[in-house]
Amino acid sequence: MKFNLSFFKSALTLAAIFLLASNANAQFLKKLGKAAERAAERTVERRVEQETAEKTDQALDSIFEPGAKGSNKRQNPVPNTSPSPDSQDHQTDQDSKSKQTNGSPPSSSNDPESLSVYSKFDFVPGDAPLFVDDFSHEFVGDFPSRWNTNAGGDLVNIEGHENKWLKLLPGSRSFYIPDITNLPDEFTLEFDVVGSGIDKKTSSHSYLGITVVDNNTFEKGQNWGKVEYSFCQFIERGFVIENNISGKRGFYNETQADVRSTVKQKHRVSIAVNGQRFRLWLNESKYVDVPRLLPQGIKMQGIKFMLRGIDTDKESIYISNIKIAKGGVDLRRKLLADGKISTNGILFDSGSANIQPQSMGIIRQIYQVLQQDDSINLKIVGHTDGDGDDGANMALSEKRAEAVKDALVNIYNVSSKKLSVAGKGESEPVGDNNTPDGKALNRRVEFIKQ
Missing domain, CATH: 3.30.1330.60 (OmpA-like domain)
Structure with a gap:
C-alpha cells in the first residue's frame, strides 16, 4: 500500500503541474498560434516525463533496494584530474618504475591463495602485441594521441589508481577508436575499467560496449559484432550481444548475469576473438562465448568502444592499460x-x-x-x-x-x-x-x- 499511495501522490502532483502550466499559458498560447502551442506542449510533456521518471525511480528503488531510504544524495567520488607533481614528465616503463602498467584486479601477488582464485581462468592473451597503451607518454587533460573519437574526453589521474585514465563520454553514436587496422583472425583485447558514482540510481540502460567492425571510422559499418555489459545496480542486467551481417541484423540477445559488484570496482576486461568466435571475461569469470558472432570471411578493420546511459553529472567511466595482441591460440x-x-x-x-x-x-x-x-x-x-x-x-x-x-x-x-x-x-x-x-x-x- 505504501508504494501505491506514493505513486498516487505523484500522479496528483503531476496533474497539478499540468493544470497550472495549462492555465498560466492559455492566453499566451492563443497569441502564439499552433506552432508555438505545439512547442509549449512539448516543454510541458518533457517536464511531466522528467517528474514521472524521478518518481518511478523512487518506486523501483523501494522495491529492488529495500531499506534504501533516507538521503538521496549520491556519494560520487570525484577523481583527481589535476596533474600530479611529476605529470609533466613521461612515466617510465613497467620494468623501471614501481607502477602497474598492465592493470590488475585488486589482489596481485604470488600468494597461492590470491592466485588460486584464477586457477581455472582460461583466457590466453595473444603473444604478438599490436597496440599497447597505458597513456604513460601522454599529458593529463589531453585526448590520447593514438586514439580517435567523435565525442571528446580527456586523460585524468584517479586517486587510488595508478597511471592515467581516459574518461569516456556517453552517446548513441559516440565512438572511441584505437589506431589499429587490419585485425588478424586471431587476436585478444584487454583493458582496465574504473567507474565512479555507480550506485543504486545508475540507469538500467547504462552499458559499455566493444564492437569489432569492418572499418575504423565513425561509420556504423556493414559487418560487426558487439558485446555490451551493464553498470546498473538496482536490478540484474548483464550483457547485450548483437551482430550485423551485410548491413542486416543477424541477431540481438540480452543475457542476464549478476556483475553488479564486479563493475563497481576496478575490473579487467579480457576478450578473445578466434575467427567468428567471440569470448569475454570480467576478471577471472567468462560471461560471453558466442561461436559465430562475427561474419565469416569478412576482414575486420577496427575496434570501437562506446558508452551509453551514464549520467555525466554524477557518474563517470574510465579505461586504461589497453592491449591488443595477435594470437590467443592454444x-x-x-x-x-x-x-x-x-x-x-x-x-x-x-x-x-x-x-x-x-x-x-x-x-x-x-x-x-x-x-x-x-x-x-x-x-x-x-x-x-x-x-x-x-x-x-x-x-x-x-x-x-x-x-x-x-x-x-x-x-x-x-x-x-x-x-x-x-x-x-x-x-x-x-x-x-x-x-x-x-x-x-x-x-x-x-x-x-x-
Whole structure:
C-alpha cells in the first residue's frame, strides 16, 4: 500500500503541474498560434516525463533496494584530474618504475591463495602485441594521441589508481577508436575499467560496449559484432550481444548475469576473438562465448568502444592499460609440437616479480602440458625490456621466472624437480625498446622443453 499511495501522490502532483502550466499559458498560447502551442506542449510533456521518471525511480528503488531510504544524495567520488607533481614528465616503463602498467584486479601477488582464485581462468592473451597503451607518454587533460573519437574526453589521474585514465563520454553514436587496422583472425583485447558514482540510481540502460567492425571510422559499418555489459545496480542486467551481417541484423540477445559488484570496482576486461568466435571475461569469470558472432570471411578493420546511459553529472567511466595482441591460440599444442614457446601474456607488477592474477590462463596451460606428458621437464626463462639498470633487470628476470615456477608448484602441484629457471634481463630483445609496443614484446617468459 505504501508504494501505491506514493505513486498516487505523484500522479496528483503531476496533474497539478499540468493544470497550472495549462492555465498560466492559455492566453499566451492563443497569441502564439499552433506552432508555438505545439512547442509549449512539448516543454510541458518533457517536464511531466522528467517528474514521472524521478518518481518511478523512487518506486523501483523501494522495491529492488529495500531499506534504501533516507538521503538521496549520491556519494560520487570525484577523481583527481589535476596533474600530479611529476605529470609533466613521461612515466617510465613497467620494468623501471614501481607502477602497474598492465592493470590488475585488486589482489596481485604470488600468494597461492590470491592466485588460486584464477586457477581455472582460461583466457590466453595473444603473444604478438599490436597496440599497447597505458597513456604513460601522454599529458593529463589531453585526448590520447593514438586514439580517435567523435565525442571528446580527456586523460585524468584517479586517486587510488595508478597511471592515467581516459574518461569516456556517453552517446548513441559516440565512438572511441584505437589506431589499429587490419585485425588478424586471431587476436585478444584487454583493458582496465574504473567507474565512479555507480550506485543504486545508475540507469538500467547504462552499458559499455566493444564492437569489432569492418572499418575504423565513425561509420556504423556493414559487418560487426558487439558485446555490451551493464553498470546498473538496482536490478540484474548483464550483457547485450548483437551482430550485423551485410548491413542486416543477424541477431540481438540480452543475457542476464549478476556483475553488479564486479563493475563497481576496478575490473579487467579480457576478450578473445578466434575467427567468428567471440569470448569475454570480467576478471577471472567468462560471461560471453558466442561461436559465430562475427561474419565469416569478412576482414575486420577496427575496434570501437562506446558508452551509453551514464549520467555525466554524477557518474563517470574510465579505461586504461589497453592491449591488443595477435594470437590467443592454444599454447599447449605449440609447446608440444615445437618444444618451445615465448609469451608476453604473463604479467607482473611493475618493478617486481609479483604475478598479476589474470596471467594464470597461460600458466594453467603449461600445467596441462606437464600433466599430459609426465616425461617433460621445462626451463623457464624470464626477459625484461631495456629500461633501468642492466644488472637489476637481470636479477628481476630471474625472480620472475622463479615466480612462475612457484605458481606451477604451489597452485598446480607440479614437481619442482621438473622445472628449472633462468633470467636473461634485457640481453635478448625481440622488439624496439624505444616504443611501448616493442617494450611489451621484450617483456616475456619462455618455456623450453629439456
